[in-house]
Amino acid sequence: MVRKLAGLLATLLATSFVIFGASYAAPGDPVTFLAGGKENLTPEYLAAIRAQYHLDDPFLVQYGRWLGDAVTGDLGRSLQYNDQVADLLAARLPSTLGLVAYASVLFVVFGVALGVMAAVRGGRTDAAVVAGTTFATSVPPFVVATVLISLFGVQLGWFPVMGGGSLWHLTLPAVTLALGALAIISRVTRQAMVEQRELDHVTVARASGLSERLIVVRHVFRGALGPIVTMCGLVTAGMLAGTVTVETAFGLNGIGSLLVNAINTHDFPVTQAVLLLMVAAYIAVTTLVDLLQPLIDPRVRRT
Amino acid sequence: MKKTLALAGLIALTAACGGPAATTKAPDPAKLTLVDRTAKAAGPLDSAVWLLDEEPGTLDLDSDGGTNNRTVMANVCERLMQTQPDMTVKPWLAEKAEQPDPKTMVLTLRQDATFHDGSPVTADDVVWSLKRHAGEGMDESDEFEDVESVGKTGDHQVTIAFKKPNALFVQALAGGAGIVLNKEVVEKLGKDYGTPGHEDGCSGPYQVKEWASGSQITIERYDAYWNKEVKPLTKSIAFKWADDTALVNSLATGAAQGAYLSDTGPAVALQANQAVSVAYGATTKVFVLLPTDRGVLKDPKIRRALSLAVDRAGIAKSGFAGLARPWKVPVGAGAWSYEKEAFQTAYDQLQGAPESPQLEEAKKLVQEAGSPKEPIIVATNGEQARTVIANAVVDAAKKIGLSAEIKTVPASEFGSFYTDKSMRAQVDLVPDDWYITKADPIGFYDNGLTGSSNNWVGYSSPAYDELVAKALETTDDAARAKHVIELQRMFTADMVWISLVEVPNAVVLGSKVTGPPASQVHMGYPWAVDLGAKG
Numbered sequence: 065m066v067r068k069l070a071g072l073l074a075t076l077l078a079t080s081f082v083i084f085g086a087s088y089a090a091p092g093d094p095v096t097f098l099a100g101g102k103e104n105l106t107p108e109y110l111a112a113i114r115a116q117y118h119l120d121d122p123f124l125v126q127y128g129r130w131l132g133d134a135v136t137g138d139l140g141r142s143l144q145y146n147d148q149v150a151d152l153l154a155a156r157l158p159s160t161l162g163l164v165a166y167a168s169v170l171f172v173v174f175g176v177a178l179g180v181m182a183a184v185r186g187g188r189t190d191a192a193v194v195a196g197t198t199f200a201t202s203v204p205p206f207v208v209a210t211v212l213i214s215l216f217g218v219q220l221g222w223f224p225v226m227g228g229g230s231l232w233h234l235t236l237p238a239v240t241l242a243l244g245a246l247a248i249i250s251r252v253t254r255q256a257m258v259e260q261r262e263l264d265h266v267t268v269a270r271a272s273g274l275s276e277r278l279i280v281v282r283h284v285f286r287g288a289l290g291p292i293v294t295m296c297g298l299v300t301a302g303m304l305a306g307t308v309t310v311e312t313a314f315g316l317n318g319i320g321s322l323l324v325n326a327i328n329t330h331d332f333p334v335t336q337a338v339l340l341l342m343v344a345a346y347i348a349v350t351t352l353v354d355l356l357q358p359l360i361d362p363r364v365r366r367t
Numbered sequence: 368m369k370k371t372l373a374l375a376g377l378i379a380l381t382a383a384c385g386g387p388a389a390t391t392k393a394p395d396p397a398k399l400t401l402v403d404r405t406a407k408a409a410g411p412l413d414s415a416v417w418l419l420d421e422e423p424g425t426l427d428l429d430s431d432g433g434t435n436n437r438t439v440m441a442n443v444c445e446r447l448m449q450t451q452p453d454m455t456v457k458p459w460l461a462e463k464a465e466q467p468d469p470k471t472m473v474l475t476l477r478q479d480a481t482f483h484d485g486s487p488v489t490a491d492d493v494v495w496s497l498k499r500h501a502g503e504g505m506d507e508s509d510e511f512e513d514v515e516s517v518g519k520t521g522d523h524q525v526t527i528a529f530k531k532p533n534a535l536f537v538q539a540l541a542g543g544a545g546i547v548l549n550k551e552v553v554e555k556l557g558k559d560y561g562t563p564g565h566e567d568g569c570s571g572p573y574q575v576k577e578w579a580s581g582s583q584i585t586i587e588r589y590d591a592y593w594n595k596e597v598k599p600l601t602k603s604i605a606f607k608w609a610d611d612t613a614l615v616n617s618l619a620t621g622a623a624q625g626a627y628l629s630d631t632g633p634a635v636a637l638q639a640n641q642a643v644s645v646a647y648g649a650t651t652k653v654f655v656l657l658p659t660d661r662g663v664l665k666d667p668k669i670r671r672a673l674s675l676a677v678d679r680a681g682i683a684k685s686g687f688a689g690l691a692r693p694w695k696v697p698v699g700a701g702a703w704s705y706e707k708e709a710f711q712t713a714y715d716q717l718q719g720a721p722e723s724p725q726l727e728e729a730k731k732l733v734q735e736a737g738s739p740k741e742p743i744i745v746a747t748n749g750e751q752a753r754t755v756i757a758n759a760v761v762d763a764a765k766k767i768g769l770s771a772e773i774k775t776v777p778a779s780e781f782g783s784f785y786t787d788k789s790m791r792a793q794v795d796l797v798p799d800d801w802y803i804t805k806a807d808p809i810g811f812y813d814n815g816l817t818g819s820s821n822n823w824v825g826y827s828s829p830a831y832d833e834l835v836a837k838a839l840e841t842t843d844d845a846a847r848a849k850h851v852i853e854l855q856r857m858f859t860a861d862m863v864w865i866s867l868v869e870v871p872n873a874v875v876l877g878s879k880v881t882g883p884p885a886s887q888v889h890m891g892y893p894w895a896v897d898l899g900a901k902g
Contacts, residue, residue, distance in 0.1 A: 096782035098431070105785040106820050112504035146425040147562040147580060155563070155580035210612075218616055225616035226609055227582070315613040317422070317581035325421075328779045 072347055079343050080134075080336060084127045087332050094143055094330035095119060117143060130336065140333035144326070149337045152322065160307055160318035166231070166238035168300045171245040176292060178246070179253025183261070184280055193254070197247035208240045209313035226315030237314045241307065245299045252295045256288035263287065289360045297353030301346045399692065401871055401885070403452040405646045408882035408899025412601040415880060415898060418617060418626035419608045423584070426575060427561025429499055432506040432543045437890035438627060439606055442586055444569035446545035447474060447493070448537060450891050452884035454649060454704040454806040456541045460488060460570070461525075464540065469532035469842060470515075474540075476523040480593045482549040483567060483574045490519040495550040497527070500543070507544040510536070532840035534847055538805040542891055572599050572896050583607050586895070600882070600899030611636075618643050624877040625898070627889050632751070634873050635688040642878045647871040648885030649701035651811075652802035653694050654682075654752065656745075656760070656865040657784075659791045660825040663739040663769070670824075670862035672732035673743075675725045676763035683868045686755030694869035695720035696855055697801065697811060701872070701887050704806035706848035713852040719859055720866055729767045743771040745796040748781040756798040756867060791823055800870065804890060809838050809847065812854045815863045826863040 098113050099105055114120050118129070133140055139149035182193035216236060217225040223236050260266060266283050270276075308320035319338055326334035423436040428444065449459035458464060463475040480488040494517055501511035513533040520526040527536070539545065552568035553560045560568065563578040572594070576587040584606040588599045609617060615636045617623040628634055634645050656673075658664040664673075679693035695717045703710040745760045747753040757773045764771035774794055776784075783790045784797050791797075803810040813819060813835055817827040831854065838850035859866070872887040882897040883889070 091777070091783075092780040093783050093786055096786050106509065109504070109509065110786060112508075116504050141558075142424075144424045145422070145562075145580075146427065146430055146558070151563065152580055155582070159581070213612075213616060218620055221620060225620050225622055226613040227607060227622075312610065313612070315607075315609045315617075317608075322581070330779070 068351065072344070075347065076340055076344060080131070080340055081127065083336050083339050084130065084332070085123075087327075087330065087335055088123055088126070090327075090330065092330055094332070097329040097331075098143060130333065139337045142326075142331055142334045144329050144331045144334070149333050152334060153319070153337060153341065156318050156322050159316050160304070160311070160320060163234055163237055163241065163307055163310070163316065163318060164300065164303045166234050167241040167245065167303060168296070170238055170242035171249055171299065172296050174242075175246040175249030176253050178250040179292075180257060180280075180285065182250065182254040183257035183284075190254070193250060197250050200243050201247040203243075205240055205244065205309045206313055208243055209237075209310060212236045212240060213313070233316075237310045237316055240313070241303060241310045245303065248299060249292070249295060253288065253292050256291045257284055260284045260287040290357060293356060293360060294353055297349050297356075301349035304345045304349075305342045399647055399690065399871065401647050401649055403454075403648060403886050404882070404884045404897070405644075405874065405876060406881045406901075408600050408880070408897065409902030410600065410900040412880060412898065412900045414603045414605065415601050415624040416605050416607055416617075416622065417895075418614050418623045419606055420610075420629050422581070422608045425561040426567065426578070426584075428543045428546060429502075429505045429507065430561065434629060434890060435608070437543070439584055439586065440567075440569075441889060441891050442573040442604075442893045442895040443567050443571045443575055444546045444548070445480075445571045445893075446541055446543075446891065447547060448541035448545055450541045450806060450888050452648075452886050452888055452892065454701055454886060454888065456538060456704065456806070459541075460493075460545075460547050461540070464537055466842060469840065470529045472527040472529070472536065473520070474525045474527070476525065477593075478523055480570055481591070482552070482570045483589055484549065484552060485591065486549065486551070488547055488549075488570055490521065490523055490525050492550045493525045493547050494519050496546060496548045497525075497544075499548065499553075500546070507539070507542070510539040510542075510544040532842060534839055534842045535805060535807060535810055538807050538810065542804050572597055572893055573604070576603065597893075597896055599896045601895060604895055604898075618875055618877060621877055621879075624880045625883070626875055628873040628875060631687045631690040631870065631873070634690055634875065637875055643875050644878075644881075645873055645875045646885040647690075647873050648887065649699070650802065650870065650872040650887045651699040651702045651804075651806070652800055652870050652872070652887070653697055653699050654686075654691070654756065654798065654800050654867045654870060655697050656756070656867065657797045657799060657821070658824040658862075658865065659795055659797070660823060661744075661792055662741050662795050663736075663743060664795045664824060666736050666739075667861045668732045668736040669739070669769070670865060671719060671860075672729040672736070672767055673760070673763060673769075674720050674862050674865045675729035675732070676767045677865070677867065678724050678759055678763065679720070679867055680722045682756055682759050686752040686759075687868060687870060690873070691868040691870045693720075693722040694866050696808075696859060697814075697864050697866045698803060698808045699869045699871075699887075702803060702806050702808045702811070705844040709845075709848050709852065710808070713855065717856070717859060719862070724763065724766070726766055729763075733767050733769060738768055740770070743769060743795045744774050744793065745771055745798070746774050746776055746781070746784070746794045747798065748778040749775055750778070752800075753798045760796060760798075785821070796865075798867075802887070808851050808855065809835075812838070812851065812858060815854075815858050822863065824863060826861060828857065828861075831857050 095110050095113050142149055142152055145152060178193050182190040213225055216223045224233050227233055261284050269279050269283050307318055308324050311318045311321040323338040419435040421435055423439060425431050426440055428436055428440055445460050447461040448456050450456050460477060460480055461474040462477045465473045476490060482488060497517045500507045502508060513529050513531055515528040515530045517527050549568035556565050559565050563580040567575040572589060572592045573586040574589045576585040578584045585603055587603045611633050614626060615633050618637060619640055619642060637643050637645055658670055663669050683691040683693055743764055745757045747757040761771040814821045815826055815831060816835055817832050834850055834854055838847055841847040841850060872885060874883060874885045879901055880898060881901045882899050883894040
């Protein structure tokens with residue numbers, strides 16, 4: 065556990081340095097975004113802004129200052145929003161976490177159900193699920209978003225067209241986000257189930273006269289759970305970093321849109337904090353899946 | 368099954384395309400009527416949702432006076448003077464601004480004005496606020512360059528001494544430079560002033576109720592407002608932010624009641640929608656080409672030739688869907704807040720920036736300049752308006768015996784043309800939109816001064832420089848207008864910048880609300896006061 069924690073810290077430190085280097089080297093100048101209107105872009109004014117935000121300090125000095133503050137829990141102030149970075153994150157996290165949680169429930173429930181159905185029924189059902197999920201993965205999220213908004217938001221008026229705040233608001237974005245993931249999970253589930261069905265212990269169980277339903281639930285599905293849980297974990301972790309398109313399309317103010325905006329305006333403290341948060345969340349989710357594995361599949365414990 | 372799914376997808380897509388954006392046609396630029404205000408509101412309104420392009424970075428306009436920040440705070444913070452929807456300026460927190468001599472301004476303050484915490488607006492607050500605005504790195508500090516000192520000279524009197532006369536200062540006091548802040552509140556909050564979760568330090572008809580970072584800003588009518596003649600009909604306004612698509616959808620479905628548009632795209636999409644109305648008003652905003660001194664555009668003859676050859680009517684039509692009009696000068700007509708007729712007459716007589724290309728004349732100029740072969744590089748950031756303009760330049764250049772190429776720069780880097788010389792060294796022309804916040808064209812023409820930071824082409828004329836200085840010192844409107852008209856002639860004769868189209872200010876309103884001004888005063892005038900229910 066201690067070694068895991070140390071590993072996490074080392075990863076975060078290395079990541080923060082890479083992010084800092086990247087934003088330092090990226091083309092464009094934060095000062096043009098800090099200056100406000102074009103009327104203001106006189107050399108004297110720009111120099112005053114540069115001094116105010118320490119933009120002329122050497123690379124390592126700037127990084128050192130940020131790191132020193134970050135260690136004491138101070139993530140700094142956003143360049144674009146004068147607000148504390150921690151406050152900005154706190155205000156936007158619930159939106160993104162809610163969205164990812166909602167989408168995860170959707171893709172896990174429907175993805176696994178579809179996968180099981182395809183594997184158990186086979187034949188036409190199998191073909192339909194495969195075709196459907198192929199279609200779902202091939203449509204980019206922004207197209208899905210546009211279609212859903214136009215149909216259910218503008219034409220039918222069933223759902224709000226923008227903003228967050230309630231499950232109702234989050235439904236269309238969550239569906240959009242879940243659609244691609246649902247396809248992946250149903251495929252993994254189907255594949256794992258099919259493989260399990262071929263195994264010896266299943267054949268033995270079947271020969272001993274157990275009902276097919278019991279076999280599927282107790283042997284096939286349980287055996288297949290390992291890869292399914294791993295995949296669900298990975299997809300959820302990936303989603304935390306991939307909500308940008310959906311947030312933008314639905315006017316949700318979450319971490320994703322905050323990050324894109326921060327990158328575009330060279331708002332370094334915010335970029336750094338959001339990316340580190342995403343890395344940490346990814347590590348946390350994958351670690352959790354690792355810890356869960358032995359509980360699901362006793363064989364993992366032995367190896 | 369595959370077929371059925373594909374069909375379902377196709378139907379869904381068709382339904383999507385049948386939304387508000389597809390069924391419109393471009394309006395005729397000639398028929399665009401500009402109004403100062405929308406129809407007067409008839410009744411009270413409990414609440415309204417107003418859309419912005421993006422979340423304001425701060426509500427402290429001294430640290431950043433961006434368009435969105437100003438649009439919100441115009442209702443909350445008051446200035447010593449106030450710009451009206453017809454673009455004229457009248458006294459506000461100062462009941463008088465007198466100039467006993469050209470280098471002195473005496474402000475007499477109203478005695479009944481109070482801040483949102485109930486304390487009176489005092490001369491000390493005014494002096495402190497003006498000094499804050501003038502501070503290094505503050506958004507309005509450039510307005511105070513000519514100011515020698517600011518001091519309290521009576522219980523309700525503040526005197527400003529100038530190093531040299533400044534005819535624009537009254538206008539500046541109607542802008543961010545004239546905001547009066549509650550010294551006690553702002554000092555107490557320090558760095559937190561203007562960030563979410565803190566009160567405002569102003570005296571306006573609305574006060575900041577809540578800023579839920581990331582989701583919305585709510586302002587609420589301040590019932591103890593000092594000016595009893597002002598009666599806001601709308602109780603509270605929630606500001607939310609949305610990109611173009613979400614903005615169009617929100618207004619079309621009634622989820623939002625209004626927005627000032629910064630872009631013409633949504634206006635086109637909303638024009639045919641019965642549920643919303645779009646009104647256009649006076650503006651100072653003009654799309655221009657900023658030339659650099661890198662290549663052939665260094666020669667004024669080439670700049671003039673290009674100005675003659677570019678198809679302004681075509682740009683207005685394809686780049687702005689008809690929601691712009693060909694324009695000959697670098698400042699919109701919204702800046703003509705005085706001597707309007709003189710400005711209009713002078714404008715009508717100007718040559719050199721025709722609506723449709725005058726190729727023969729342009730070709731002659733190119734020949735006189737020695738028919739240079741070096742290609743002109745014109746920048747774009749991939750946005751529709753800029754790309755259309757860049758293509759129009761390429762087309763114009765080709766027709767008069769020059770050659771031109773387009774260079775696409777990432778949107779995040781486009782602003783660096785103003786700050787980074789090495790960026791400018793890569794291009795010859797930068798298309799951009801420009802507006803000034805003061806309704807006086809003299810606020811623009813200092814951009815043509817020798818060595819000015821936006822004079823990239825290296826235009827230098829002692830006569831011009833002298834006249835800018837003189838105009839800035841001329842407090843008599845009629846006399847100043849004469850100087851400005853001469854400056855306009857000199858600026859356009861040499862095409863320091865090449866003016867293309869004027870983009871009117873636009874406000875869109877849902878079917879149930881009306882009232883706010885349509886002209887470009889929403890960044891300084893408390894427009895929400897006029898918003899209310901339709902009769």
